[in-house]
Each structure stands twice: as C-alpha cells, then as structure tokens.
Amino acid sequence: MKNLLSLKPYLLRYKKNLLAGFFYVILTNLFAVIGPKYIGMAIDTMNRRFELEHVLGDTALYFLFALLSGFFLFLVRQNIIVISREIEFDLKNDYFNHLQKLPRKFYNTTSTGELISRGTNDLNAVREFLGPGIMYSLNTFFRLFFALVAMIALSPKLTFFALLPAPLLSYSVYRIGSSMQKRSKSIQESYGAITNLIQENLSGIRVVKSYTRESFEIERFQKLNKEYYSKNLSLGKLQALFFAFLTSLTAFSLLPVVWVGGVSVIEGSMTVGGIAQFIVYVSMLSWPIISIGWVTSIVQRAASAQVRLDEIFSIEPEIEENSSDINSEEEFKGALSFRNVRFHYPGQEKRPVLKNISLDIAAGSKVAIVGATGSGKSTLVNLIPRLYEPDEGTILLDGRDIRTLPLKTLRELIGFVPQVNFLFSDTIENNINWGSRENDASEVIAASRIAMLYDDVEEFPDGFETMLGEKGINLSGGQKQRACIARAIAWKPQLLVLDDALSAVDTDTEARLFEALLERLPDTTILLISHRISTVKNCDRIIVLKDGMIAESGTHAELLEENHLYAELYNQQLLEEEILSIS
Structure with missing residues (x-):
C-alpha cells in the first residue's frame, strides 16, 4: 500500500478535478440517502388515510433525488x-x-x-486503482457514512443489530486482502514471463523454424500459460x-433488522414506513459492502503493480548529465584525445578491458582501430558517446572534457554505426532519414549513394518507399549494414564511428564505400574498426590494440616496416587470400 504513495505527484497535477x-461524490450520496425518506413517508401515508396527492408528491420527490444522485x-x-x-x-x-x-x-x-x-x-492495474479504485472507495465511504447517519437517526437499536457483522467483515478484508496482493504479484510476474x-x-x-523447435517452444509456452491460468484461477x-x-x-x-423492527412496530415505537426506510438503507449498504471486496482486489493488484514499476523508476541513469549551457556559436571539429583512460565492466574489476589508453586524433583524420577479438576496440569507441564511463582518465573533444557537455549535444556530434545493425519496421527512406535534423529527401539519396546502397534500393519495386520487416529482415546483411551507414551519414556528424560496420559487404564494395567516405566527408573525423587490412590500409593512422592497450600506432607502411602485430595480421590475411584464390 505504501508504494501507491508514489502516485501522489500525479494526483496533485489534477487536484482541481x-x-x-x-x-460530486458527496452530493450523489447525499441525494441518494435523502430519497428513501420519502418512500417511508409515502408508505405511512397509505397506512393512514389514503391521500393520492401526498403519495404522488412523495414518490415524485423520491424520483427527483434519485435523478439528482444519478446526475x-x-x-x-x-x-x-477521466483523470485516471x-x-x-x-x-x-x-x-x-x-x-x-x-x-x-x-x-x-x-x-x-x-x-x-x-x-x-502493470500500468493498467495502476490506472484501475486511480479510476474505479478511488471513485468506488470514496463512494463506498460516503454511502456508508450518510446511510449510517440516517439509520442512527431512525433507530440506534436497529443500527446496532445491522452492524453486528462489521467486526467479522473488517477482519476478513484484512486477511483476504493480503492474500490477494501476494497472488496478484505472482500473476503479474507470470504475465511478464509469458510476454x-x-x-x-x-x-x-526464423531460428526456431531453422532448428525445427516449434514443438519445444509450444510446450514452453503451454507450461507458462498453464501456470498463469492456475494462478488467475486461484485468485478468481x-x-x-x-x-x-x-x-x-x-x-x-x-x-x-426485520425481527427487531417488526417488534418495534408492534410496540408502536416505529412506523411501517420507518422500517421500510431503514431496510432501504440497509439494502443501500449492500453494494458498498460488496464493492469493498472489489476495491480491495483493485488496490492489491495496483500495489503489486506499483512495486514492479517502482523497481524500474528507482534505477538511476549511471551517466551523470551536465546541464551547462553550450554557446550556440561554438563549433566542434571532431578532434579527440584520450588521457590515461582505464575501464572495466561491472563485476570484472580485476580484468580491465582498457588500460592506460592515451591517444590523440586530429580533426578530420581517418583512423582505423584493429586488434584481436576482446582487445577492447568496441569498448574504446563506446566511451566516446558516453555509453559507458571510464573508471579513470579523461576523454576530450576539441580540448573539452566530454563530461562537461550535455549528453544531447555530445551525441548529436556523433554518427555511430554499431556491430549489431538495427532497422525499424518502416520505409527505407524513413530509416535513413530517422532523426535527421533536415528531413530532406535529397539528403537520403546522397547518403545512400555514399553508402553504396542507392543502386540496390532502385531495384526494389517501391524504391525508397519499400517497407522493411522487423529489424529489416527483407534486406541482406550487407544491405542492412549500408542502410545503417547511410543513416549515420545523413545525420551529418562531426565524428563518424564505424564499429566493424563493413563486415557483411564484399571486399570490392567495402573499398569503394570507404573511398566514397574519404571523398565526400573530408572534414569528418572517422574512426573505423575493421578486421580487413584492405580497408584500414588507406587510413591516415592505424591503432593496434592488444589486451586493452595500444600496442602499435602508425600508417600502413610504417607498421609493416616495424614488422610486429600489424605485419603479422597483414601477412596472415594475404595468405588466406592466396589459399582462397587457389581453391
């Protein structure tokens, strides 16, 4: 129940409503309780000298108050x-x-x-509490309050007998309510597992079908669904x-009430109309008392749901946002500097991924980063847009610590193409133009030409209006990579990061694409992670990582002359190409 207090700020936004x-809850219940008085008066009128005018008048007043209550x-x-x-x-x-x-x-x-x-x-369960839960809680309280006041005014003795079950009711609501909350939370967890x-x-x-595991997955679903069904049935x-x-x-x-009331009528201490009025009040309490169970169920479900939502809301972003203003006239060229950068992933303090990385990258330069799997290449570039924070050291952009820049400003300067490509279920044009600041169709075409995608798209019946399936399933691996590169180019970044983003294209296309990047983006700083020497050899500088440290740095020719790690990698790839050509 305490978790529902976190909804207080939302309720305060609509405090007027x-x-x-x-x-209005007070008025609807006040008029509802006033109405039965005229039923009693009409019955008492009929027990005495029957006067049609009085009976019709009392009946009309009853209907009037009933209409007001309904309104x-x-x-x-x-x-x-509506507020909910x-x-x-x-x-x-x-x-x-x-x-x-x-x-x-x-x-x-x-x-x-x-x-x-x-x-x-879970959000729907909370909404039910904010709407029907609050409304029926208020309605139940005031209906009980006004009805009890009217009942006590009629006969305190009858009210006492009518309220005899109240202690048992309170105890039942308490015990069953706590059980409902536990079962509701378990149901919501099962629903999450099914989802x-x-x-x-x-x-x-496609993987399921490729391995013919449909029956296995159906069995898994049926097991979870049966568990969800059983828990719902138990709660029901x-x-x-x-x-x-x-x-x-x-x-x-x-x-x-009927027994004691009948005795009172015989004794003359109450009239028949009074007893009828009192019975109407007791009947009016039926729905509020029954709704206690329903409202209890709503509240318990909402409390369980809010616990799960608060678990998410309580997680704070690890990246500390800088709210300092940036001079709108300040221009960034894309020069990068790493100063003694060290980083480890959570739980791996003794195995840092990066160790004492110090590196200067000039604005507009094209720099390649190579190294064996696990050497820290992707981790290094992920630190630039602050997807992770270094444990030690500083990263500078044009001489300014990136932690002093607002995240939005920093990330708007970067075009990032990660290893795992992602495309939205939208048209090719909208995917390339996604988030573009200019929203210009000509820019989409220009970006697709640089990414060597234009000719492929033109062969599609709908061209750039071709709708993509989930994650771009109707494109080949190479087309998906080039579409993601085109999206990054359309962003017009000062710094373009290609994290092994050319692995799915053939060597010839890769070479032409990189040449186009060099020609069309001369002022853009490009960081290229690749395993192909044929691509990186044309870069201004090549960084070789080994075990999270910079092992070598220089141009293609310089590194070959040194005859160390890079030369070994180069010779190995030459040998592989020769073997493939022979076979």
Whole structure:
C-alpha cells in the first residue's frame, strides 16, 4: 500500500478535478440517502388515510433525488475516471522516457518482454486503482457514512443489530486482502514471463523454424500459460469466495433488522414506513459492502503493480548529465584525445578491458582501430558517446572534457554505426532519414549513394518507399549494414564511428564505400574498426590494440616496416587470400 504513495505527484497535477469529483461524490450520496425518506413517508401515508396527492408528491420527490444522485454520479465519473486516463497517459510517457535514460548494463540483464509487461499490464492495474479504485472507495465511504447517519437517526437499536457483522467483515478484508496482493504479484510476474517468451519467439522465429523447435517452444509456452491460468484461477476463486461471503453477510444482517423492527412496530415505537426506510438503507449498504471486496482486489493488484514499476523508476541513469549551457556559436571539429583512460565492466574489476589508453586524433583524420577479438576496440569507441564511463582518465573533444557537455549535444556530434545493425519496421527512406535534423529527401539519396546502397534500393519495386520487416529482415546483411551507414551519414556528424560496420559487404564494395567516405566527408573525423587490412590500409593512422592497450600506432607502411602485430595480421590475411584464390 505504501508504494501507491508514489502516485501522489500525479494526483496533485489534477487536484482541481479530484476536488470536484470529491464534491460530486458527496452530493450523489447525499441525494441518494435523502430519497428513501420519502418512500417511508409515502408508505405511512397509505397506512393512514389514503391521500393520492401526498403519495404522488412523495414518490415524485423520491424520483427527483434519485435523478439528482444519478446526475452527480455522472459528473463523478467524468472527473475521476477521466483523470485516471490522464494519469495513465503521463505514467506511460514517464515510463518510456525513463527507459530511454537507463544504461546499457540495465538492458543487458532485463528482458524486453518483462519491460513490455510492466509498461502495459502493470500500468493498467495502476490506472484501475486511480479510476474505479478511488471513485468506488470514496463512494463506498460516503454511502456508508450518510446511510449510517440516517439509520442512527431512525433507530440506534436497529443500527446496532445491522452492524453486528462489521467486526467479522473488517477482519476478513484484512486477511483476504493480503492474500490477494501476494497472488496478484505472482500473476503479474507470470504475465511478464509469458510476454518475454512471446517476444523472443516472434523475434527469433526464423531460428526456431531453422532448428525445427516449434514443438519445444509450444510446450514452453503451454507450461507458462498453464501456470498463469492456475494462478488467475486461484485468485478468481478467492475473489468469488470473498464476494459471496460479503453478499451473504449483508443478507444475514437484514434478519435481525426485520425481527427487531417488526417488534418495534408492534410496540408502536416505529412506523411501517420507518422500517421500510431503514431496510432501504440497509439494502443501500449492500453494494458498498460488496464493492469493498472489489476495491480491495483493485488496490492489491495496483500495489503489486506499483512495486514492479517502482523497481524500474528507482534505477538511476549511471551517466551523470551536465546541464551547462553550450554557446550556440561554438563549433566542434571532431578532434579527440584520450588521457590515461582505464575501464572495466561491472563485476570484472580485476580484468580491465582498457588500460592506460592515451591517444590523440586530429580533426578530420581517418583512423582505423584493429586488434584481436576482446582487445577492447568496441569498448574504446563506446566511451566516446558516453555509453559507458571510464573508471579513470579523461576523454576530450576539441580540448573539452566530454563530461562537461550535455549528453544531447555530445551525441548529436556523433554518427555511430554499431556491430549489431538495427532497422525499424518502416520505409527505407524513413530509416535513413530517422532523426535527421533536415528531413530532406535529397539528403537520403546522397547518403545512400555514399553508402553504396542507392543502386540496390532502385531495384526494389517501391524504391525508397519499400517497407522493411522487423529489424529489416527483407534486406541482406550487407544491405542492412549500408542502410545503417547511410543513416549515420545523413545525420551529418562531426565524428563518424564505424564499429566493424563493413563486415557483411564484399571486399570490392567495402573499398569503394570507404573511398566514397574519404571523398565526400573530408572534414569528418572517422574512426573505423575493421578486421580487413584492405580497408584500414588507406587510413591516415592505424591503432593496434592488444589486451586493452595500444600496442602499435602508425600508417600502413610504417607498421609493416616495424614488422610486429600489424605485419603479422597483414601477412596472415594475404595468405588466406592466396589459399582462397587457389581453391
């Protein structure tokens, strides 16, 4: 329950509507309780000398108050239920925005399906609490309050007998409510597991089919689905038992009322109309008492859901944002400097990936980074846009510490093509133009020409309007890489990072593409990670990494002359090419 207090800021945004809803709840219940008074008066009129005018008048007043009660109930829903949708809108935006700020480490350990489950199922449970939960809680409280006041005014003795089951009711709500919360949390966790399994299977459906593992995956889904079904059934049985118990308790509370009331009428201390009015009040308590079970279920589900949401919201971004203003006239050329940079991944303090990296890269230069797998190449370039923070040392951009730059400013200067290509389920044009500051179709064509993609796209029936499947499945590996490179070029960055982004294209296309980059982007600093010497040999400078340290640095000719690691790699690739040509 305490977790629901984190929703207070959202409720305060709409306090005017909440106060209006609160006021309308009072009015709807006040008028609802006033109405039965005229039923009693009409019955008493009929027990005495029958006067049609009085009976019709009392009946008309009853209907009037019933209509007023219904009208204000409509206004209650228009305020409180609408507010719940507004807060749901705000929560979803805040949840999505927060996910955008979380570090890579978080996504390395958290499944996509789990995040989807929390952003849909859990948020919906919270929305039900903010809407029906709050509305029926207020309605139940004031209905009970006004009805009890009217009942006590009629007969304190009858009220006492009507409230005899109250202690048992309170105890039942407490015990069953805590059980509902535990079962609700377990259900939401099962739903997250199902969502994750579905997401993984749909994303990897080609792998599943390739290995003919459909039956295995179906069995996994059926097992999770059966578990989810059993947990829901268990909760449903508990809720049904609770509602049946509350309904029976309400019905039994009428028995002593009718008995004691009948005796009072015989004794002359109450009228028949008064007893009828009192029974109406007791009946009016039926729905509030029954709704206690429903509201309890909503609150418990929301509390469990909010716990899961707070687990995400409580995760702070690891990258500390700098809010300092940047001079709009300040220009960045793309010069990079690494000063004694050291980095290790979480839990691997004794095995740093980078050790004492010191490196200067001139603005507009084309620098290649080579080395064996695990030497730290990708980690090094990932530090530039602050996807990770170095443990020690400083990275400078045009002589300025990148930690002093706002993240948005820093990352807008960088075009990044990672090892794992990602394309959206959209047109090729929109994928290349994604996030572009100019949104110019001519820039898309120009970027695709530089990336050697234009001719391929022109062969498609719909050209640049071709819709891509999930992650660009209807493109080849090389086309996907070139589309991602075109997107980075269209971004017009001062610094372009290609992290093994040419591995899926043939050697000839790779050479032509890199020549186009050198020709069309003469002022752009390019960092190229590649395993092919045929590509990196044309760079201004080649950095060779070994075990997280700079082992060699120089031009292609200089490194061959030194005859160390780079020369070994070069000779090895020459030998492989000769073997392939012979075979």
